[in-house]
Amino acid sequence: xGLPDASGDLSSEVEVDAFRRLFPLRFYERxxxxxxxxxxxxxxxxxxxxxxxxxVASADGSALAKxxxxxxxxxxxxxxxxxxxxxxxxGCLAIDFHMPPICSPIVRxxxxxxxxxxxxxxxxxxxxxxxxxxxxxxxxVSGKAAWMAYLxxxxxxxxxxxxxxxxxxxxxALSHLQFPVVSLNEDGRVVVVSEEDGGKPEKEPxxxxxxxxxxxxIPFSLTCILHKNYILADPTAEEExxxxxxxxxxxxxxxxxxxLYKPGGPVLANTSVIQVSFSPLKHTL
Amino acid sequence: xxxxxxxxxxTYSPSMATGKTRPRIFKDHxxxxxxxxxxxxxxxxxxxxxxxxxxxxxxxxYAEFGNTKVIVxxxxxxxxxxxMMYSDIGRLNxxxxxxxxxxxxxxxxxxxxxxxxxxxxxxxxxIILETFPxxxxxxxxxxLESGGSDLHVVISCASxxxxxxxxxxxxxxxxxxxxxxxxxLVIDPVLEExxxxxxxLTITCxxxxxxxxxxxxxxxxxxxxxxxxxxxxxxxCSKLAMIMRSCLKEATSTSQE
Numbered sequence: 187x188g189l190p191d192a193s194g195d196l197s198s199e200v201e202v203d204a205f206r207r208l209f210p211l212r213f214y215e216r217x218x219x220x221x222x223x224x225x226x227x228x229x230x231x232x233x234x235x236x237x238x239x240x241x242v243a244s245a246d247g248s249a250l251a252k253x254x255x256x257x258x259x260x261x262x263x264x265x266x267x268x269x270x271x272x273x274x275x276x277g278c279l280a281i282d283f284h285m286p287p288i289c290s291p292i293v294r295x296x297x298x299x300x301x302x303x304x305x306x307x308x309x310x311x312x313x314x315x316x317x318x319x320x321x322x323x324x325x326x327v328s329g330k331a332a333w334m335a336y337l338x339x340x341x342x343x344x345x346x347x348x349x350x351x352x353x354x355x356x357x358x359a360l361s362h363l364q365f366p367v368v369s370l371n372e373d374g375r376v377v378v379v380s381e382e383d384g385g386k387p388e389k390e391p392x393x394x395x396x397x398x399x400x401x402x403x404i405p406f407s408l409t410c411i412l413h414k415n416y417i418l419a420d421p422t423a424e425e426e427x428x429x430x431x432x433x434x435x436x437x438x439x440x441x442x443x444x445x446l447y448k449p450g451g452p453v454l455a456n457t458s459v460i461q462v463s464f465s466p467l468k469h470t471l
Numbered sequence: 472x473x474x475x476x477x478x479x480x481x482t483y484s485p486s487m488a489t490g491k492t493r494p495r496i497f498k499d500h501x502x503x504x505x506x507x508x509x510x511x512x513x514x515x516x517x518x519x520x521x522x523x524x525x526x527x528x529x530x531x532x533y534a535e536f537g538n539t540k541v542i543v544x545x546x547x548x549x550x551x552x553x554x555m556m557y558s559d560i561g562r563l564n565x566x567x568x569x570x571x572x573x574x575x576x577x578x579x580x581x582x583x584x585x586x587x588x589x590x591x592x593x594x595x596x597x598i599i600l601e602t603f604p605x606x607x608x609x610x611x612x613x614x615l616e617s618g619g620s621d622l623h624v625v626i627s628c629a630s631x632x633x634x635x636x637x638x639x640x641x642x643x644x645x646x647x648x649x650x651x652x653x654x655x656l657v658i659d660p661v662l663e664e665x666x667x668x669x670x671x672l673t674i675t676c677x678x679x680x681x682x683x684x685x686x687x688x689x690x691x692x693x694x695x696x697x698x699x700x701x702x703x704x705x706x707x708c709s710k711l712a713m714i715m716r717s718c719l720k721e722a723t724s725t726s727q728e
Binding site for chain 1: 484485486524525526527528538540543544549566568570571572574575577609612613616
């Protein structure tokens with residue numbers, strides 16, 4: 187073996203792991219030119235996805251969603267509020283996304299991750315614009331009491347495609363949500379009817395029938411990386427850190443576009459690229 | 472949808488009102504009562520451990536004791552914060568936080584400073600800090616669901632996560648707590664029992680070396696009762712450590728295959 191000349195043959199001299207760390211972009215481009223990714227996936231394939239409902243017993247609805255090793259835990263706690271004057275027969279849904287320090291080496295306690303508020307806003311925008319939840323269903327007594335649904339999503343393991351996993355877990359938790367049976371007490375406060383009372387509460391429960399939300403359309407999302415003329419579906423954290431241009435497409439169950447999000451990046455997306463990023467998502471639906 | 476800033480109405484949990492008026496389940500006098508989950512007084516909840524819960528961490532573990540569910544991630548050894556002074560030995564940094572839905576009434580998900588420092592003190596003595604000079608090991612815990620005895624589950628889970636991360640320790644650290652209810656001692660109390668307890672005793676120890684790293688006693692105790700309680704806890708700790716050890720062995724044997 188002679189001296190490694192300038193760049194081309196360097197890879198054969200250096201061990202694969204070292205090459206991956208030193209020249210991450212070149213490492214990826216080599217793979218991409220062979221239409222394969224370092225984890226063995228073809229470019230358009232998303233990672234395996236699992237959902238478990240009812241993971242948190244102390245919540246009224248909860249779900250654990252995993253995309254590859256990205257793990258999200260979403261749970262809903264129902265509280266009671268007085269509805270506003272403008273919309274006396276509507277409840278409220280508050281969505282919050284958290285990245286606790288356990289999820290990634292870049293998050294430290296006291297210094298919240300930059301990505302968290304971005305994903306949080308994206309989630310509440312997507313869920314409100316999809317019209318999935320009818321806020322009127324969260325009403326208890328018109329003008330007096332309504333549900334305030336606190337939907338909190340925790341990222342337990344961050345390995346790319348955070349928004350996709352967060353949306354999946356949020357939607358699953360909403361589908362698992364079951365309202366507690368409540369009645370009005372003498373002071374006009376809403377209290378839970380406990381089943382231990384022997385089945386004869388002093389007051390008739392206000393929501394005997396309405397125990398579940400009817401979800402109208404269900405949004406799904408897919409994040410893709412654009413790099414040169416390659417499109418990589420469902421990126422890992424490593425891929426996201428190396429190739430910066432991301433496109434997130436959200437469709438609902440009838441293939442209607444709900445949102446399209448491209449936060450800058452060096453690659454410009456044109457119509458054809460966007461259309462291509464739709465197709466793997468349609469495939470997963 | 473999430474409410475415009477400043478317009479968020481005040482909310483309350485509908486279950487709060489009933490919680491306050493609920494009668495005491497445990498009577499003061501010594502009648503026969505059963506624990507809320509039907510266990511014997513000296514019986515711990517079934518423990519479940521799994522290492523490698525978080526891929527992006529150097530080491531991690533998940534623990535489930537009844538309804539108490541926690542995840543602990545370990546990062547490092549890595550560079551200490553810039554503001555830190557030079558140190559010959561390694562540093563340990565601990566943080567415990569709760570999810571907003573962990574407690575029966577929705578919390579703020581804030582940091583638990585007191586638990587963080589307790590966790591730090593419980594682990595400090597077991598870790599061989601000399602093996603990673605100038606650097607820091609971060610131990611972060613998140614309580615997914617609080618079902619009682621949260622801190623001792625966090626401590627046991629954290630020592631397993633440290634072992635998973637390959638941080639050198641003198642021994643695994645196991646922790647068990649005990650509540651005093653009237654005349655009875657109940658081991659591994661659930662949330663309901665903790666709220667009615669007259670006193671509590673927590674032991675954190677390294678069972679193979681028979682050394683205690685942390686002992687905390689609150690409430691009113693008589694000496695014979697302390698002795699009885701400590702013996703109960705130490706026995707439970709050594710059994711717990713056996714479960715933890717078998718979890719580690721399982722993890723390595725499956726990864727070798």
